[in-house]
Amino acid sequence: MVLEQPGKPLVLREVSKPKPGRGQLLARIQTCAVCRTDLHIVDGELPNPKLPLIPGHQIVSRIEEIGESVQGFSVDERVGIPWLGWTDGECSYCRSSRENLCDRARFTGYTVDGGYADFTVADARFCFRLPDEYDDVDVAPLLCAGMLGYRSYRKTGDAHRVGIYGFGNAAHLIAQIAIYQGREIFAFTRPGDKMGQEGARSSGAKWAGGSDEIPPEKLDAAIIFAPVGALVPAALRALAKGGIVVCGGIHMSDIPSFPYADLWSERVICSVANLTRRDGEEFLKIAPRVPVRTKTETFSLEEANTALEKFRSGKLKGTPVLLISER
Numbered sequence: 001m002v003l004e005q006p007g008k009p010l011v012l013r014e015v016s017k018p019k020p021g022r023g024q025l026l027a028r029i030q031t032c033a034v035c036r037t038d039l040h041i042v043d044g045e046l047p048n049p050k051l052p053l054i055p056g057h058q059i060v061s062r063i064e065e066i067g068e069s070v071q072g073f074s075v076d077e078r079v080g081i082p083w084l085g086w087t088d089g090e091c092s093y094c095r096s097s098r099e100n101l102c103d104r105a106r107f108t109g110y111t112v113d114g115g116y117a118d119f120t121v122a123d124a125r126f127c128f129r130l131p132d133e134y135d136d137v138d139v140a141p142l143l144c145a146g147m148l149g150y151r152s153y154r155k156t157g158d159a160h161r162v163g164i165y166g167f168g169n170a171a172h173l174i175a176q177i178a179i180y181q182g183r184e185i186f187a188f189t190r191p192g193d194k195m196g197q198e199g200a201r202s203s204g205a206k207w208a209g210g211s212d213e214i215p216p217e218k219l220d221a222a223i224i225f226a227p228v229g230a231l232v233p234a235a236l237r238a239l240a241k242g243g244i245v246v247c248g249g250i251h252m253s254d255i256p257s258f259p260y261a262d263l264w265s266e267r268v269i270c271s272v273a274n275l276t277r278r279d280g281e282e283f284l285k286i287a288p289r290v291p292v293r294t295k296t297e298t299f300s301l302e303e304a305n306t307a308l309e310k311f312r313s314g315k316l317k318g319t320p321v322l323l324i325s326e327r
Contacts (some may be wrong), residue, residue: 030060239267296318
């Protein structure tokens, strides 16, 4: 499925089978989970995508061919291909363990072709071996919602009371780790979303309410997954002194002004940009121990536009996953 113009539906198009270059793998795609970031790209909310573009960056695949100089992988091995697809390894960010900030970074399904296809090529350095405990459908959402959510969660440090605004795919995954580690989760949904709030409580949240509510206890940290800038001042008002608000999305609407008093007392606002390979490796080690469980809805590759529309309108009950290997 190809994006030819932002704001337009994806087009099913035959493309030639790619060849792996030096350091690359050619992978036959089994499944590819659909992410909110895919929706931001398709809707034109993220600038300058490669066009035409094959979206998708939560790719579960089997290695079909190995390019020159690749070591440590074998044909038919299962690998995950995530959002971060390449960095230069030379800049000050890469040399200081901050490869997620590399100015020349390339991103799967955004600046290089991704997983809404039968095959893709990927830099072997940025591919992950996947836990055997998960099948091809259930592991796909871990490759972005899980990994990026985990980076957002790590930013909260040793916070005990953690608020999560936007209790969707990433929140559902990370809440399981937080509860496993003895943290208390306070879940914030759209105002009036009683079903979502009940779902959060059944998942172990200590409290669940609307994003327009103040929780019964002050939070040590808050993670905002919903792309709504107005939630930043709301989260600040819910924080204890010295707390942190982590903005976990790649896109967010403008943040409205707020009184300095809401930020004072050493409260902090920070964003999360992309992820590092360390984030992915750590997350894939801890996920099976919890174990982190995913909720999914499956679609054929030809139904990618349907999956995106359901994502856009909030009509999904789990992460949409495209089934590709059965085609």
